[in-house]
Amino acid sequence: MSETQPSFIERAFIGGDWVEADSGASFPVHNPATGATLGHVPDMGVDETRRAIEAAERALPMWRDRPAKERAQIMRRWFDLVMADQERLARIITAEQGKPLAEARGEIAYGAAYIDWFAEEGRRVYGDIVAGAMDRRLLVLKQAIGVTAAITPWNFPSAMLARKVGAALGAGCTMVVKPAELTPFSALALIELAQRAGAPAGVVNVVTARDPVPIGQELTRNPIVRKLTFTGSTEVGRILLRQAADNIQKCSMELGGNAPLIVFEDADLERAVTGAVATKYRNGGQTCISANRFLVQRRVADAFARRLADSAGALKVGDGAQEGVAVGPLIEPAAVDKVERHIADAVSHGATVLVGGARHPLGGTFFEPTVLANVPSEALIFQEETFGPVAPVIHFDTEEEAIRLANATPYGLAAYFYSRDVARIFRVAERLEFGMVGVNESLISTEVAPFGGVKHSGLGREGSRYGLDDYLEMKYVCLGGM
Ligand code: ADP
Numbered sequence: 001m002s003e004t005q006p007s008f009i010e011r012a013f014i015g016g017d018w019v020e021a022d023s024g025a026s027f028p029v030h031n032p033a034t035g036a037t038l039g040h041v042p043d044m045g046v047d048e049t050r051r052a053i054e055a056a057e058r059a060l061p062m063w064r065d066r067p068a069k070e071r072a073q074i075m076r077r078w079f080d081l082v083m084a085d086q087e088r089l090a091r092i093i094t095a096e097q098g099k100p101l102a103e104a105r106g107e108i109a110y111g112a113a114y115i116d117w118f119a120e121e122g123r124r125v126y127g128d129i130v131a132g133a134m135d136r137r138l139l140v141l142k143q144a145i146g147v148t149a150a151i152t153p154w155n156f157p158s159a160m161l162a163r164k165v166g167a168a169l170g171a172g173c174t175m176v177v178k179p180a181e182l183t184p185f186s187a188l189a190l191i192e193l194a195q196r197a198g199a200p201a202g203v204v205n206v207v208t209a210r211d212p213v214p215i216g217q218e219l220t221r222n223p224i225v226r227k228l229t230f231t232g233s234t235e236v237g238r239i240l241l242r243q244a245a246d247n248i249q250k251c252s253m254e255l256g257g258n259a260p261l262i263v264f265e266d267a268d269l270e271r272a273v274t275g276a277v278a279t280k281y282r283n284g285g286q287t288c289i290s291a292n293r294f295l296v297q298r299r300v301a302d303a304f305a306r307r308l309a310d311s312a313g314a315l316k317v318g319d320g321a322q323e324g325v326a327v328g329p330l331i332e333p334a335a336v337d338k339v340e341r342h343i344a345d346a347v348s349h350g351a352t353v354l355v356g357g358a359r360h361p362l363g364g365t366f367f368e369p370t371v372l373a374n375v376p377s378e379a380l381i382f383q384e385e386t387f388g389p390v391a392p393v394i395h396f397d398t399e400e401e402a403i404r405l406a407n408a409t410p411y412g413l414a415a416y417f418y419s420r421d422v423a424r425i426f427r428v429a430e431r432l433e434f435g436m437v438g439v440n441e442s443l444i445s446t447e448v449a450p451f452g453g454v455k456h457s458g459l460g461r462e463g464s465r466y467g468l469d470d471y472l473e474m475k476y477v478c479l480g481g482m
Contacts, residue, residue, distance in 0.1 A: 006088050010026070012041065012042045013191055013192070013206040014051055016201025019048075026042050031098075032098040032364070033328060033364070034319065038095055038096060041185070041208040043209055049218040052207050053176055053218070053224050056174040056224075059201065060144075068123045068172070071169060072123050075118065075119035075166070075197070077197035077198060078193055079119065081193040081197055082193055089186070097186070098328035098331060100328055101320055108159075111158045112162060113447040114167070114447045114463060115166040116447075117447040118166035119166075119170055121468050122172070122468065132478075134482075135482050136481075138479070139477040139479065140474055142472045144471065145227050145471055146174075146227070147174055147175070148228070148471065149176045149177075149228050150165065150176070150178070151178045151240070152164065152232075153180050154183040155283060155331070158189075158190055161177060161179065167467050169203065170471075171471035172471075175205070176207060176225070177204065177206045177207070178207050178219065180232075181210050187206055216240055220249060225247075227250040228240060229252040229462075230251070230252070231255075231288075252458075252461075252470045254451070254453065254460075256411055257288045257289055257457050258292045258385050259289055259291045259292050259411075260405070260406035260415050261442070262402050262417035262428070263294070263295070263300060263417070264297050264419040264424065266424070270307075271418065272418040273304065273307045275418065276291060276308055276442065278443055279416065281315055283328075284389050285386065285388045285390065286388065288385075294392060294394065296393055298397055301373075301393060306354070312356065312371050318362065327369055329366050333365060335365065339370075339386060339390055342386050343357055343390060346379040346392055351373065351374050351376070351379065351392065355368075355369070355370060356369050357370050367388060367389055369389045372390065399424065399428065402428075403432065407432065411455060412434045412435060412453050412457045413457035414438065414444065415436070416437070417429075417437070418440055435451075435453040435454050435457065436453075446463070450462070450463060450464040
């Protein structure tokens with residue numbers, strides 16, 4: 001396998017042109033594993049954002065009104081180009097985001113699956129004819145909502161974007177994208193392939209900026225933009241919702257989580273440990289659906305914690321570009337500070353460190369995969385999303401208590417539990433206040449199922465046959481005088 005550095009596109013993309021910032025300013029993008037500067041992207045502001053919105057508006061009629069089959073053909077070509085270029089795109093992710101290459105390849109395939117899915121779903125938009133009075137016919141049409149905007153995070157810099165652009169384009173919408181300032185290269189590479197696949201100028205536009213605030217303001221306040229889709233923190237989601245309120249802009253929000261993973265004493269413990277490792281240490285725990293709290297029934301708690309610690313301790317930490325590495329660096333120094341704060345707080349509340357617990361000898365933002373035992377529910381790590389490779393094990397005695405602890409959070413994205421009792425599986429799945437529940441399975445995300453949260457974890461769903469709805473408006477047409 002070649003160790004060559006991929007090349008990076010150092011321009012933004014507006015109206016079909018690869019452009020610099022009006023001011024000529026740019027900002028650097030770094031590799032979190034090495035600290036090296038990978039390249040620069042334009043540091044844009046309100047004016048460029050407005051131009052991108054206007055380009056999306058100009059492109060809208062011809063994209064929206066062309067046959068869904070033609071849109072699907074372009075999107076299918078885009079999917080093929082992405083998959084043909086999987087290795088290069090994966091290397092871009094690893095370089096700017098840090099995750100192990102194997103995971104980065106998985107992210108490319110996962111994101112591409114949404115493009116393919118929505119190419120198909122875009123051909124299956126149906127309306128209704130509703131029974132009315134004798135002299136009239138009542139029709140329900142579903143139409144593309146119009147110009148949309150996406151603000152995406154750094155943890156899945158390619159897939160989070162593919163999921164949004166796929167749905168928008170499939171529905172006949174056009175889009176302005178603002179990728180995370182830490183990871184713009186994956187977005188630019190993905191959109192360049194959309195252009196090569198034949199997406200007309202202005203259908204997708206990418207604006208890059210060091211400071212997201214003015215861009216976010218323009219995207220929410222500009223009346224041309226009819227819908228905003230955001231993946232990121234609950235805190236920023238709240239700001240964007242407030243801004244969007246003035247514009248009565250439709251919003252989809254995929255926000256923070258605080259996922260519980262419950263292990264009941266009747267569980268297959270081996271499977272629970274394997275699932276726990278996969279959900280906790282994938283992407284170094286920097287996933288909004290990563291299990292954040294491990295609730296384990298007292299009788300099996302020690303055995304589970306010990307096995308989890310053995311597995312976590314065996315994970316190789318290092319630069320994600322190196323073969324065999326399972327855990328890459330955290331994205332930035334502030335992420336390490338949070339992990340350390342959560343561990344120190346848990347220990348001060350009586351938790352013990354079974355494995356890890358400290359920065360990795362590699363330095364930088366590398367952190368040891370960590371398991372904490374006997375963590376009380378008062379600990380900070382129980383309340384807040386850690387977004388790092390730390391698994392706190394918390395004991396419970398009864399099913400009732402497990403459900404109460406699991407739901408004791410304002411978040412409601414994903415939850416997991418392990419049990420072999422069918423009645424319990426239904427009982428618990430129905431009572432967990434989360435948008436997604438994995439039962440005896442921790443890798444649950446797929447383009448065919450609805451992804452999204454309840455409570456402070458968000459609004460709307462991405463993927464599945466429901467995912468297009470967020471990009472469509474219903475129109476009721478009353479046909480009278482019949
Ligand atoms: P994370 O916790 O994943 O870093 P953030 O919510 O801070 O999540 O960032 C997710 C995305 O939101 C990024 O693209 C970032 O640039 C953008 N963002 C952050 N703050 C704002 C803001 N005030 N307005 C608009 N976008 C923002």
